[in-house]
Amino acid sequence: MTTTTHLSSTDRWLPLPLAAWQDTYATLHLWTQIIGKIRLALAPKMNHWWHSTLYVTPRGLTTGTMPDGSRSFEIAFDFLQHQLLIETSDGIVRTIALAPCSVAAFYRAVMSTLKDMGIEVRIWTMPQEIADPIPFEQDEQHAAYDAESAQRFWQILMQADRLLTDFRARYAGKCSPVHFFWGSFDLAVTRFSGRRAPEHPGGVPHMADWVTREAYSYEVSSCGFWFGGGSIEASFYAYAYPAPGGFKDYPIQPPAAFYSPDMQEFMLPYEAVRQADDPEAMVMAFLQSTYEAAANLAHWDRASLDYQPVVKG
Template sequence: MAALPPLPYDEWEEAKLQLHLVAQIVGKVSLGLSHPWEHWWHVTFSVSPRGVRTGPMPYEGGFVKLELDLVDHVVVVTTNTGERRTLPLDVPLRDFYRELTSLLAELGVTVEIQPRAYKMDADDVFSESARDAYDREAVERYHQVLLFSADVLEEHGGRFGGKSSRVMLFWHSLDLSLVRYSGGGMISSGFWPGDKRVRMPAYSSYVWPVPAGLREQPVRPEAASWSSDPESALVLLPYDAVREADDPRGTLLEFLQSSYEAGARASGWDVEGLGASPPE
């Protein structure tokens, strides 16, 4: 595997914000078209070799899928009737929004969305925003990190025998996530590229509800640490600690397993019983 790329938050903060807003526009199309599932799983993206994508979404004329192609830096709109259209990502946000909504209407895809940013570090109105900070090189590095992270999370997920989500990208937070469940509790593990509060890319794990004694549980590797908030159930591992490790994959798997075990044992889960058996 090629070396993992650097992804310093401060160097691509504005480009990351631009990509996040573009993802929210596409995500809101999914929200308007997809059949509802629990935990909002129906509106998440999956990571693909070329970027991130929705699933097939029904509309009056058939089915449509959208993919943010982070290799060619376009959004790809395909339908089951053979249509394939593309629009560039590296344009002002208002142009992307107007062109995408126009294209969908041309294809007969009728969808209404709330045309402004949702719960993020910006409050842009999509149709009015002149924001134009897309950075191809930074986005390509982010995509490589997503591919690596999603693959390791998939391997980690396969080691669990209980109810679990698939690996999903939540567009409202740009958070790559895998969630395990037992009883009424959940343990979520994932990756996010940073924000104004945590100004670094990091891997994370958190538990809900928060069990007593959670923060007394050990987590590995040494670079992992509990949040500075004494009431928080969040444990973090800086992305750079994985990137710079002799064995990045093994380091990340160690973090995912140890943070899961910390939450599961503190919550009283049957850790041994919930281990997955390999398929026969």
């Protein structure tokens, strides 16, 4: 007989305050940048940098399939076995342990393993969207890896990915995948109105203006989950570009959500979600109401763009 285990909401939504894992966070952020830059270098170029992202899996994060000449390969973080798994379409498999080691050591291990597998790739080794970056091959400073924290990071990502994917399914217009941006270390999904946006002014800290302008070349309503930084704890977030008049004052749900002038986006603290009687309903209310703030104020064609998934009658 098969036994099904049902997790409570508190089991699914695990605590992960910044102070408890900040060193592992910093190291893992840089490790994901190394793998993400490999995908950026090899994957066919797509609009809005969609070819550079990672994806949540039942075991961790993956690049998905990448080309290597006539064959293909994949790199995946496995946070159950705590290993980096590299597999090619011609049957070659290599693993690298995820354990405390410097960014420089991890970079050397990844690049030498790829070379041994016959995969040639060169990446720009300067980290992105990080203050005071150190080239990967020189970074002996960041070397922490707490396995439990890494696993919690992935388990939280799975819950966020599940809800963002459900939200994505309710839109018929152009929409990004639910994907993990290794630069900003967040999970995001973006809806598009179909209209061009005014040129982005740039000025995003630690990001080249030409990168930002491609990302925001069309009008968007974007939402996601961020693990926090500085004095800000983990949160769901939502923003629009360009932000229509009245956006920051639009009434949104739930009451725990607020507009952050510093971040220029709506935020819903993860801890409020964790403590809620119905975390899923709280998050979905936030995603839907912040989308309506962008779409209603900017007069999107919601009759054509919004979608109700087909249910068998």
